[in-house]
Amino acid sequence: MSHAQILQALTGLLAALFTAILSSTIVANALPTIMADLNGSQTDFAWVITAALLANAATTPIWGKFADLFDKKFMVQLSIVIFVAGSVLAGLASTIPVLLTARVIQGIAMGGLTALAMAVIGTIIPPRDRGRYSGYLGGVMAVATAGGPLLGGFIVDSPLGWRWTFFVCVPLAVVALILLQFTLKLPHIRRKVSIDWIGSILLTAGVSLALIWVSFAGKDGYYGWFSWESAAMVGGSVVLLGLLLLVETRVVEPIIPLKIISERTTALAILASIAVGIALFASSTYLGQYYQVARGATPTEAGLLTLPMIAGNLIGSVGAGQLVSRFGKWKRFLILGAVFLIAGLGLSGTIDHLTDLRLVGVYTFLFGMGLGLMLQNLVLAVQNTVALKNVGSASASVAFFRSIGGAAGVAVLGAILGTQVTNRTTEGLAAAGVPADPSGAAGGSLDLVNLPEPVADIIRAAYGDSTALIFLITAGFAVLALVCVLFIKERPLRRTVDMEPARESVDLEA
16 A cells, blocks of 8 residues: 555544544543542542543453454454444443443443554555654544543633543544545455453453552552452452463453463553553553642643653654654664653652652653654564564453553552642641541532631642652652663564465464
């Protein structure tokens, strides 16, 4: 395909991906307002993000397998329809459980769009040229990520209200659906279909059980870290995931292809993706909360304050994509990205509720640059090692583990943040001679408007000072990502879409 043909084919796909990413970022700056309106807690705050990420992660390998078995164009359109349904339900939600249900539906659709976008690119573009188009993909992701908080903040501050942060994505999704119908033309070779339904169920149940345990263990009103409930949930998760591995070695079309993900490059890229997922989702989620709760910014202002991080992401993604296509080297950008990630997150670990916002902007720019350099190149490294028929599954595996890292990171770091805020709030209230009731502040509503100013100041300080710990922990995972990419073996990017049969068998046996 010529450059013009490829761009035409990608138009609708990029529009669909833009809409999906926008839907996940547009809600970030609206969350404090949503929690206040629906009487949500810090745990609810984390789970509005985690529910979508978990559904995204659990279904991404399924969508990836579907991409290898069915018509990719139809699967993309189906995921858009599911996305529209979830967005409408989220906009109509009047309680936290309904909102979480809607977010799960959105997450299922986002899993499809993420996996299928990478699979389509892997189907029509040779790895040697893929960096250029992955840069376009990264650019669209960065613009959606940047525009989401800004648009969300503007909508929340306008008479429309927070519900339109969900409704606004519906017409965009419909436009993407129409564009796809006319622009995306892919050949589809019919294959004998064999869906690993048992593996899909075991995967979803095992991962979900582990994340639910992490989110609620140790919290008042739930169960302790060392209790029979914890033992049952951890044991159940281990058993389910153990059965998953057993099933995957026996089925014809495994949902997680063990031969592919055990290959050295893929395995290391997956480990690095987990760390990058934690940095991507956890840090960006709590950054918006830091600006609004700790620094008193409006949703619109919080969106503007996240622009340095997005600018770094955009520059890193587009710049690396162009350079990879020109020179054919990709490992150096992974290493550089990991270094930027460690530096930015480590420096962000020094902030508090009084840190100069210009410094915070510099720190977030650095880790945004790291994310931009790593996200697409990790997928590229994996796609370069597999045959065309396995591109969907391989790409989805990387996206799956990245989303799992993000979901676990948001849940665990949210629990840590909640505990830290509760402790700091209690200490601050005691020092001020105010009776301590942190359940109404740290663990309960995030609405500080109706609180006395001295109490609100104590809570803002607690959130601001506690957020630094989130970044420090995430920086530790970024170090793991650096170690992984250092050991990845750089293979020349092939100039053909598919690999030679002999090469394929060698790679899968490696």
